[in-house]
């Protein structure tokens with residue numbers, strides 16, 4: 515569904531990585547790891563078409579990013595859920611409306627029952643009417659996850675979703691992501707937390723990719 519083929523990226527004159535290839539098939543589970551600054555966020559931006567690759571090719575649902583116009587990209591983006599590192603809520607709107615925002619923004623009807631189910635799934639039924647600034651870190655991340663899956667995307671990309679969470683909450687969030695994957699969503703998680711990856715690998719089969727030294731490699735069992 516998302517394919518990167520020999521992709522390179524640089525900011526200014528500084529090359530971040532080159533020759534990166536990745537293929538996210540239906541129902542696949544990937545981790546992307548590597549030190550801070552290695553380019554994980556940049557790679558996610560390439561995966562959802564936010565950035566054009568400087569060289570190589572990115573294909574979203576079989577279509578080359580280079581050949582996609584604005585409407586093509588918008589259509590592809592509706593099939594991809596993204597949990598950004600800084601959750602970015604509209605602070606004056608309650609959690610419920612923030613979660614429904616992807617539908618509201620594209621003028622689609624909000625199925626209230628589904629929204630309730632989704633809030634229940636992430637454990638935020640009691641916070642549905644709360645304003646985002648009153649949420650804890652774990653609640654924010656779960657709200658961001660709910661918002662990302664509101665449109666039932668086929669692919670979910672999460673950037674350091676457990677970045678500021680304690681271990682118990684990290685595991686809880688991971689469980690939600692694993693559950694989503696078991697229901698058929700392809701998942702890619704960018705994280706530097708190797709404990710999280712080890713915990714996931716004890717439950718599901720996931721491919722672990724590591725960006726280091728400007729290349730991406732498949733990590734072995736020696737995590």
Ligand code: ADP
Nearest residue numbers: 525526530548549550551552553554555556557
């Ligand atoms: P990671 O997610 O692995 O921490 P990033 O992709 O966020 O890595 O960033 C990789 C490097 O690229 C960092 O050194 C960062 O400062 C730099 N960078 C990120 N975005 C930009 C940008 N828009 N312009 C210039 N440099 C950037």
Ligand code: ADP
Nearest residue numbers: 679680681682684685707708709710711712713
């Ligand atoms: P530190 O506790 O110094 O951060 P550790 O390697 O002990 O370093 O743990 C790294 C992270 O993993 C910590 O956030 C820790 O709380 C968390 N952690 C706690 N329990 C476990 C566990 N059973 N398995 C893996 N990681 C755990």
